[in-house]
Amino acid sequence: MKKIVLLFSSLFIISCVSNExxxxxxxxxxxxxxKMTISNGKxxxxxxxxxGxxxxxxxxxxxxxxxxxxTNVQVQSFFVNDYAKDNTLIPAEQCFYLRGGSINSPMRGNFAAFASDKDQDNFQKQLNAKTLTWEQVFTMY
Known part of the structure; x- marks a missing residue:
């Protein structure tokens, strides 16, 4: 009986770990x-x-x-704010990126992430920035 309770408890705890x-x-x-206060939702x-x-x-x-x-921290997911929707986190691997131009981020990374390629295209013209993929962004550092 104790083994069954332990099994169900373990399964419950594992199912509570979210990927959101x-x-x-x-x-x-x-x-x-x-260590700076996060103040910009973009x-x-x-x-x-x-x-977890x-x-x-x-x-x-x-x-x-x-x-x-x-490197000892095992990453499950990366999330970034959608530049087009203030303070809305989205999966980093699925985003479309811009860098440079008139993008001015807090620590001068100067990346902007977008949930759609349409938003990326619209903002690229406004910001005069270069398009990048997640793989390109990740390997820059």
Whole structure:
């Protein structure tokens, strides 16, 4: 009987681990890497570990530098804010990216992420920025 209870308890705990982002509390949460308060909803980022711990960042560059420097942290998911929708986290691997031009992020990573290629195209003209894929962004750091 104890084994059955243990099995169900373990399954319950495992099923409670989510792969969803936790909202960033602007002007409250601090960046895990640079320790600055996260205040801009266009550039925040979040890392979810395989153990279910969330790390929040004020810039995509902070998240990438943290992940590369802390190789003992096993990453399950990366999330970035959608530049077109203030403070809305989306999976980083599925995003369309811009860099440079008139993009001015908190720690000068100067990346903007978008949920759709249409938004990326519209903002590319406005921001005069270069298009990138997640693979290109990830390997830059």
């Amino acid at each position: 982002p936790k909202p960033i509390k602007l002007n409250v949460d601090t960046c895990e890497f640079c 550039f925040g980022a979040e890392l979810l570990t395989k153990k 711990r969330y790390y929040k960042f004020d810039d995509l560059s902070c998240m990438l530098l943290y992940a590369k420097e802390n």
